[in-house]
Every structure is written in structure tokens, then in C-alpha cells.
Amino acid sequence: MSADLHCHTRLSNGSLGIEELITLAQKRGVTTIAITDHDCLAGTIRGAIIGKRHGVNVIQGVELSGTDKSNGQEIHMLCYKPDFPDRLEGLCARSRQIRKRSTDFMMLKAAQRYPITPEFVAKCASGSTTRFKVHIMQALWENGFTDKIFGDLYTELFGPDSKNSINHVPTYEDIFDVLKQIHDAGGIAVLPHPQRCKNPKLLDELVAAGLDGIEIYTRSLTDDEKATFKKYAAKHKLLTTGGSNFKGLYNREIISIGDCDLPDSCVQELLTYKSRKKKSERKAAKAAEAEADADATAEAKPKAKKKATAKK
Numbered sequence: 001m002s003a004d005l006h007c008h009t010r011l012s013n014g015s016l017g018i019e020e021l022i023t024l025a026q027k028r029g030v031t032t033i034a035i036t037d038h039d040c041l042a043g044t045i046r047g048a049i050i051g052k053r054h055g056v057n058v059i060q061g062v063e064l065s066g067t068d069k070s071n072g073q074e075i076h077m078l079c080y081k082p083d084f085p086d087r088l089e090g091l092c093a094r095s096r097q098i099r100k101r102s103t104d105f106m107m108l109k110a111a112q113r114y115p116i117t118p119e120f121v122a123k124c125a126s127g128s129t130t131r132f133k134v135h136i137m138q139a140l141w142e143n144g145f146t147d148k149i150f151g152d153l154y155t156e157l158f159g160p161d162s163k164n165s166i167n168h169v170p171t172y173e174d175i176f177d178v179l180k181q182i183h184d185a186g187g188i189a190v191l192p193h194p195q196r197c198k199n200p201k202l203l204d205e206l207v208a209a210g211l212d213g214i215e216i217y218t219r220s221l222t223d224d225e226k227a228t229f230k231k232y233a234a235k236h237k238l239l240t241t242g243g244s245n246f247k248g249l250y251n252r253e254i255i256s257i258g259d260c261d262l263p264d265s266c267v268q269e270l271l272t273y274k275s276r277k278k279k280s281e282r283k284a285a286k287a288a289e290a291e292a293d294a295d296a297t298a299e300a301k302p303k304a305k306k307k308a309t310a311k312k
Helices: 018-027 041-054 084-111 120-123 133-142 152-158 177-186 204-206 223-238 264-271 271-311
Strands: 005-008 032-035 059-069 073-078 189-193 213-217 239-242
Touching: 005 018, 005 059, 005 073, 005 239, 005 264, 018 032, 018 041, 032 041, 041 059, 059 084, 059 177, 073 177, 084 120, 084 133, 084 152, 084 177, 120 133, 133 152, 177 189, 177 204, 189 239, 213 223, 223 239, 239 264, 264 271
Parallel strands: 005 032, 032 059, 189 213, 213 239
Antiparallel strands: 059 073, 073 189
């Protein structure tokens, strides 16, 4: 089995349509994928149908936006296999609107420096459920102001250390609320890009709040980082997942779907996670019930002995 559990389509910040993505997966021998568009679940329903025609198993997923309120950093959370995906629609709609307002602000700032129009940026974002920085960059590229999406101009406009930055960091819902809403929807919560967390306590706090897994098998992690997070996952009994974060034209480097070293065992653990968790919870409940019965019996014995002594 070859799998990629982190892929984007044109519905968010990818450049390929759903069928194009699935066809590419089939051609590359990737038999299982998860479509994880930003704050959008629409692609997975259609993707599952198209996937069957191409022999590709499409796992339902979404990459949700959140904010670490301790420092204002944007943090994403992957949700897999939600039992009640409709419960996430409100969160997705709110996040898309927040992102659109943020991107529109940057778009207007860019238009003050370069003769591009909001209408042209909207054309570049055609098919997406909202607008992203890459759509601004595509408009600048197509109008002849740069020869690539991720280059010197991108660094100038959006780089954290740029004096000419127009970057605007949106404030989404608290990442812990996002985690709770994933679980309320019956989904599996996995933290992607764990190495990007600026708050060193965040991962521990998310685990304490019920985080189910972390994304490890991805080219964005160094070998040392991967080894560190593997040990962390084993210690805290977390799922480990991985993916290419494929976006087609909008990837920063040359990368294609399936370009990750995700073991088959990790995919199987994800697919069986909820059933195993329910089984474990039932077992724990029975053990607690048995312990409570044992305590009640132990407590009843002295009382019975006292009653027998009193009768004598």
C-alpha cells in the first residue's frame, strides 16, 4: 500500500481539481489518499465516489485553521474520518470568512504597489472556497512582476522579517476549541507541522486535551525532528501519520502526491483507530464497574459481620 494523508485540491490552495488529483494518485501507484483542503470538506464526498472509479481509497479529511491564543500563532489541525462532518461546517465557514478578510486586506495592499485588480486575483482563485496568498502571487506572476510564486517577491511581501511586508496574520478560533469540535464531530485530531509550534508547551497541552496523533512522515521534518517526534508519539501513545502536503503548482518545492515515507502500519492504525478506541473504552468501563462492585462487596462484608455479631 502507498498512501498520502495530506493533499489539497483547487477547493483551497491546491492547483488540481479533485479528479485530476485522484488520477495523479492512480498513475503514481498511490492507493490511499486523504483530501485535506483548508476549512472545506466538500472535496472528500465527491472524492470518495471518483476514487472508487480509479481504485483509490479516499479518506475523509479536512485541515482546520486555529490560533494558539498564548502567542497569536496560526495553528492547523487535521481531522480524519468524522462521524458527523456536518457539525464542522459552521467552523469551516467561519474560518473561510476570516481567511478571506485577511487575504483581501493583503490583496488591496499589493494592488497599491502593483497594477493588479481584486477581480484578477479572484480569477486566480477560481474554484477555491476562499482566497490565499498564493492567489495574489499568481496574479503578480501572470502580470509579469515575478517569474515564480515562491521567490524574492513572496519574501518581500509576506516574509516575517521584510520591511515591506504586507502580511496579515488572521485570528481564528482557539485551537483547543477546534480540537473539541473535531471530537464532537466524531473525528480523529492530528497535529500537522509539529515542528512549527512556537509555543514549546502547546504539544503537551494538546495531548492533555485529547490530541489523537501527530504528523511525522513528511519532507518538511528533518531526520532529527522525525526521530524526536516518533519517540514523543510512542511515549504518549499517539497515532503517527504523514503526507506530502501536495498542492501542485502552489508547492514551494518539487513534490508530487505520495512523496512521503508513510509506513502501511500507520495507515492501518488510523483506519482502525476509532474501533480500537471504543473497544478500549468499553474494556476500561467494565474494569471500573468490576472494581466498583468489588469495593461495594468489600464494604458490605464488615457490615454483615457486625450485624451477625449483634444478633449473637
